[in-house]
Amino acid sequence: MNELPETPGNRLDPWFGSYAARAHGMRASEIRALFAVANRPEVVSLAGGMPYLEGLPLDVIAETMQRLIATKGTTALQYGSGQGEEVLREHITQVVALEGVSAHPDDVVVTTGSQSALDLVTRIFVDPGDVVIAEAPSYVGALGVFRSYQADVVQVPLDADGLVPAELDATLTRLAAEGRRVKFLYTVPNFQNPAGVSLSAERRPQVLEICRRHGVLVVEDNPYGLLGFDGEPMPALRSYDTDGVLYLGSFSKTFAPGYRVGFVIAPHAVRDKLVLASESAVLSPSNASQLAVATYLDTCDWKAQIKDYRELYRERRDALVGALGEHLPSASWNVPKGGFFVWVRLPDGLDARAMLPRAVTARVAYVPGTAFYYDGSGSDHMRLSFCFPTPDRIREGVRRLAGVVNGESELVQIFGTSAQLDPDADDVEGPAPDLA
Amino acid sequence: MTSSAPAPSAPAPSGDPADSSFGPAGSDATDGGPLVVVLSGGLSHERDVSLRSGRRVAEALRSTGIEVIVHDVDADLLTFLRDTRPDVVWPLLHGASGEDGSVRDVLDMVGLPYVGTGPRASRVVWNKPISKAALLEAGLATPDYVTLPQSLFRDLGAQPVLDTIVRRLGLPLVVKPTEGGSALGVTVVARAGDLPRAMVECFAYGETALIEQAIDGVELAVSVIDGPDGPEALPAVEIVADGGYDYAARYVAGETEFFAPARLTAEQATLVSDAAIRAHQVLHLRHLSRTDMILDRSGTAHILEVNVAPGMTEMSLLPQAVAASGHDLAALYRTIIDMALAPVR
Ligand SMILES: Cc1ncc(COP(=O)(O)O)c(C=O)c1O
Numbered sequence: 001m002n003e004l005p006e007t008p009g010n011r012l013d014p015w016f017g018s019y020a021a022r023a024h025g026m027r028a029s030e031i032r033a034l035f036a037v038a039n040r041p042e043v044v045s046l047a048g049g050m051p052y053l054e055g056l057p058l059d060v061i062a063e064t065m066q067r068l069i070a071t072k073g074t075t076a077l078q079y080g081s082g083q084g085e086e087v088l089r090e091h092i093t094q095v096v097a098l099e100g101v102s103a104h105p106d107d108v109v110v111t112t113g114s115q116s117a118l119d120l121v122t123r124i125f126v127d128p129g130d131v132v133i134a135e136a137p138s139y140v141g142a143l144g145v146f147r148s149y150q151a152d153v154v155q156v157p158l159d160a161d162g163l164v165p166a167e168l169d170a171t172l173t174r175l176a177a178e179g180r181r182v183k184f185l186y187t188v189p190n191f192q193n194p195a196g197v198s199l200s201a202e203r204r205p206q207v208l209e210i211c212r213r214h215g216v217l218v219v220e221d222n223p224y225g226l227l228g229f230d231g232e233p234m235p236a237l238r239s240y241d242t243d244g245v246l247y248l249g250s251f252s253k254t255f256a257p258g259y260r261v262g263f264v265i266a267p268h269a270v271r272d273k274l275v276l277a278s279e280s281a282v283l284s285p286s287n288a289s290q291l292a293v294a295t296y297l298d299t300c301d302w303k304a305q306i307k308d309y310r311e312l313y314r315e316r317r318d319a320l321v322g323a324l325g326e327h328l329p330s331a332s333w334n335v336p337k338g339g340f341f342v343w344v345r346l347p348d349g350l351d352a353r354a355m356l357p358r359a360v361t362a363r364v365a366y367v368p369g370t371a372f373y374y375d376g377s378g379s380d381h382m383r384l385s386f387c388f389p390t391p392d393r394i395r396e397g398v399r400r401l402a403g404v405v406n407g408e409s410e411l412v413q414i415f416g417t418s419a420q421l422d423p424d425a426d427d428v429e430g431p432a433p434d435l436a
Numbered sequence: 437m438t439s440s441a442p443a444p445s446a447p448a449p450s451g452d453p454a455d456s457s458f459g460p461a462g463s464d465a466t467d468g469g470p471l472v473v474v475l476s477g478g479l480s481h482e483r484d485v486s487l488r489s490g491r492r493v494a495e496a497l498r499s500t501g502i503e504v505i506v507h508d509v510d511a512d513l514l515t516f517l518r519d520t521r522p523d524v525v526w527p528l529l530h531g532a533s534g535e536d537g538s539v540r541d542v543l544d545m546v547g548l549p550y551v552g553t554g555p556r557a558s559r560v561v562w563n564k565p566i567s568k569a570a571l572l573e574a575g576l577a578t579p580d581y582v583t584l585p586q587s588l589f590r591d592l593g594a595q596p597v598l599d600t601i602v603r604r605l606g607l608p609l610v611v612k613p614t615e616g617g618s619a620l621g622v623t624v625v626a627r628a629g630d631l632p633r634a635m636v637e638c639f640a641y642g643e644t645a646l647i648e649q650a651i652d653g654v655e656l657a658v659s660v661i662d663g664p665d666g667p668e669a670l671p672a673v674e675i676v677a678d679g680g681y682d683y684a685a686r687y688v689a690g691e692t693e694f695f696a697p698a699r700l701t702a703e704q705a706t707l708v709s710d711a712a713i714r715a716h717q718v719l720h721l722r723h724l725s726r727t728d729m730i731l732d733r734s735g736t737a738h739i740l741e742v743n744v745a746p747g748m749t750e751m752s753l754l755p756q757a758v759a760a761s762g763h764d765l766a767a768l769y770r771t772i773i774d775m776a777l778a779p780v781r
Binding site: 016033 | 477479480481483484485487508510586589590594618620621632633634635636637639640641676682683684687688689690691692693694695696750751756
C-alpha cells in the first residue's frame with residue numbers, strides 16, 4: 001500500500017487529548033450498559049438502591065411545599081449560605097442525637113446529598129497518590145469519588161461484625177513502614193453498602209483507637225443508621241470522638257433522595273474549609289430543598305415515617321432472605337439487620353460479572369461484586385437490593401436468579417473454568433443513580 | 437459512491453392482508469411530512485445502544501421538519517401503533533426481537549411500512565453461521581468457522597472438542613455468540629488454554645457459539661444504501677482500536693481511531709465496496725445495511741458479519757460513512773424514509 005491518501009484519523013472527541021488525568025477513569029463499561037434494561041417493568045431489578053417512596057404521605061408533602069413557596073418563596077428561591085440554612089442545621093442536630101451525636105448547628109455543613117459531602121471531604125484532604133482506607137467491599141459511589149481525586153484506595157476486609165480492627169492496624173502499620181501518606185479511613189459503620197453488616201459496639205472504640213494512634217482521620221458515612229430492623233440505633237463513631245471523626249449523614253434513605261440533602265458534621269477547622277470548598281463547588285446548596293426538608297421535619301411525624309420504612313424494608317429483607325434459602329441454597333449470604341442490601345457469595349467458580357448477560361436474558365438484575373472493589377476483584381459476590389421491589393417481585397427475582405446461577409454453574413462445570421473476565425478496574429461498573 | 441447492478445426487488449410483505457385499522461391516518465396528514473415512529477429500546481443486551489441510536493435518528497429526522505415519535509418495544513406496542521397510525525416505522529432495535537425479524541413480522545402483519553430489511557432476510561442475517569453459509573455460497577469470503585451449541589460440549593466433553601477445533605482451525609480464533617452485536621461476548625483467543633474461558637463468556641449471551649479463524653488485516657465497515665439504480669456503497673470506514681474493537685472501544689468516544697474514508701487504494705476501495713454490495717444483494721437486504729470485514733494482505737475481503745440494523749449512535753460507523761461521503765445525514769435519513777414509504781416494487 002504505497003499510494004495511501006493522507007486522511008487524518010478521528011477519535012470522535014476533539015478534546016480527547018485535553019482531559020485531565022483524573023478524568024481517565026470516567027468511562028462506562030459494558031457491564032453498566034447491561035443495566036439499561038433494569039428499569040423496564042419486565043425485569044426484576046435487585047440492582048439499584050432507590051428507596052421506595054410510595055410509602056410517603058405525598059399529599060401532605062405537596063401541601064407543605066405549596067405553603068413554603070407561598071409564605072417563604074423569596075428565601076426558598078434565593079441563594080443561601082455556603083454552610084446551609086440554620087433552621088435545617090438545627091433539625092439535623094436533633095436527628096443525629098438519636099445516634100448519640102451531640103452537635104451544635106454551627107458544626108454542621110449542609111451538602112447536596114452526602115455524595116457531595118464525600119466529594120468535598122476528599123477534595124480538601126486528598127492529593128493525587130494519597131492513600132484512603134476503605135472497607136473491602138465498599139460503596140461504589142465513594143470509590144468513584146476517590147478515583148476522581150486520584151487517590152490510592154487500600155481496602156481492609158470486613159466480617160460479620162464489620163471492619164476487622166486487627167487488619168486495619170496491620171494495614172496502617174504496613175503503609176506507614178512504606179512511607180505512604182494515609183489521609184483517612186472511609187467507613188460505613190451501619191448496614192454497610194454493599195455488605196449489609198454493621199460495626200459491632202465492641203469494635204467501634206477499637207477502630208477509633210487504631211486510627212488515633214496512626215494519626216488517621218475517620219470519615220463515618222451513615223445514611224442507613226436509622227433504618228435498623230430491631231433494637232435501638234448504634235452509637236455513631238462520632239459520639240465517641242468529636243475531633244477525629246467527620247460524620248456524613250443524609251435524608252435520602254430516611255425521607256427522599258430527590259431533594260438531594262445531606263450533611264457533614266466536622267470539627268470547626270475542617271468545617272471552615274468544607275464551607276469554602278462547598279462555596280467554590282456549588283455556591284450554596286439548594287435553599288428550596290433545605291427548607292422543604294426542614295418543613296417536613298417540622299410538620300410531619302418523621303420518626304413515624306422512619307418506623308414505617310423500617311417495617312417495609314424488614315418485610316422485603318425477609319422476602320429476599322427467605323427466597324435465597326429456598327432457591328439458591330448453593331450460595332451464601334448474610335442476613336442484614338437493616339439498610340437495603342444483601343451481599344451474596346456465589347457458588348465456587350462463578351463470576352458475577354460474566355454471568356450478568358445471562359441474568360439480563362432471564363430478566364433479573366443485580367450488581368456484580370467487582371463494582372465495590374478498587375482493584376476489580378470481588379467477582380465471586382453480587383449485591384442484591386431489597387429496597388425497591390415488592391416482596392412478591394423479590395421472590396420472583398430470586399427464582400429467576402436461581403435459574404441463572406444453575407445455568408452458569410453447568411457451564412463452568414463443562415469447561416472447568418469461569419469466564420474470569422479481567423475487569424478494567426477504572427471502568428464505572430455500578431448502576432446509574434436513577435436505577436431501581 | 438460506487439454503484440453496481442440494480443438490487444433484486446425487495447421481498448414483498450408476506451402473509452395475510454393488512455389490518456386496515458393500522459393504516460396511516462392519511463387524509464389528515466396534509467401538512468406535509470409523514471409521521472414516523474422510531475422503535476428503540478427493547479429488552480436485549482444492546483438496549484442502551486438502541487436507545488442512543490433511536491434518539492440520534494429521531495433528532496436528525498425532526499431537523500428535516502417531519503414529526504417523529506420514539507417508542508419502546510413493549511406489551512403496548514400494537515395498541516400504540518393502532519392509536520398513532522404512523523406512516524412509517526423505523527425499527528432501530530439492536531439484538532433479539534429487533535434484528536431477528538420478529539418485530540418486522542409484526543409490522544408486516546399489521547401492514548405498516550418500515551425502514552429496512554424484511555423478516556425472512558433479517559432472520560438469515562441475524563444468525564451469523566446461516567448468513568456466513570449464504571455468503572460462501574455466493575462466492576464471498578468469510579473466515580473459516582464452526583458453530584457449536586453448549587450441549588455438544590456437555591455431551592462430548594469440552595476438552596476433546598476444543599482440541600479438535602484448534603487442530604482444524606488453528607490459532608488465533610475468535611469466539612462469539614451466533615447472535616447479537618456490539619462485540620458482546622466476543623473474545624479473541626491466541627492461546628488454546630484461553631479457549632475454555634472464552635467459551636464460558638460467550639455462552640452467557642446465548643446457547644450457541646461461533647468459532648472462527650481470526651484474520652489479520654485492516655478492519656473495515658462498509659455501509660450500503662439502496663439508490664434509484666440499485667444499492668450503493670458509502671466510503672469504507674477503517675477502525676483502529678488498540679485493544680480490539682470491543683464494547684468500550686465502540687461506545688466510549690476517544691478509545692478508537694476511525695479513518696473515514698479508510699486508507700485504501702482506489703482498487704481496494706472498489707473491492708470492499710463491491711463485496712458489501714454483493715452481500716447486501718445476496719442476503720436480500722433492503723434500504724440499508726452495514727457489512728463488517730477484514731481486508732487481508734493478499735487483498736481478500738473477509739466478511740465478518742452483516743447488519744440489518746446498523747448502529748446509528750454518534751459513535752457508529754454508518755453515520756461516519758455518510759459524513760465521509762459528503763451527504764447530509766438528516767437528508768439521507770429522510771431519503772430512506774421516502775424509500776420505505778414508496779410502494780414496494
Ligand atoms: C453508603 C452511601 N453513602 C452515600 C450515599 C449517597 O447518598 P446521598 O443521596 O445522600 O448523596 C449512598 C447512596 O446510595 C450510600 O449508599
